[in-house]
Amino acid sequence: MKFTLSTVARSLAAHLSGNFPGVTFFEDPNQQGSTVPCMFLQQRYSNLKLQTAGRWLRTIGLDLTYLEDYNRPDMQRLYQEVAETLDLVMETFPYTDGADTGALRTYEREWRIDLDALHYKFEIRVIVHLPEPYNPMRTMDYKEDVTDGG
Known part of the structure; x- marks a missing residue:
């Protein structure tokens, strides 16, 4: 599987759409023209160990932001209800990259x-796994012959 922010966003939108009818999902912050x-x-953030x-263990920190009309x-x-609903449905979610599917578990919610x-x-x-071929070390051809400077 390939993990990108786009595929995670699409998978989350598909997972959450049944619990949040009428909510528009965006892949990234969309400030202008959002309904x-x-x-x-x-x-x-993201880090590798x-x-x-x-x-490699890749840890990706995400922020799912919910916006509502500011003057309500x-x-x-309403925000508390949405947060409590997210708590109930976000322990795991189905993930697909278009070719493979699986389930992702969430942590530190x-x-x-x-x-x-x-x-x-x-x-x-x-x-x-890093894409093949990936080898950060390069080999060098050492000449092990000993010369006397002559």
């Missing part, structure tokens, strides 16, 4: 309500 309610996904047998009198309650948005932050952790 609310809407959600978009932002990558906050070497594992055994040439595998019940905005706080937390949410925060700002004045104008709900931020649902979480991590995904996947074991990856």
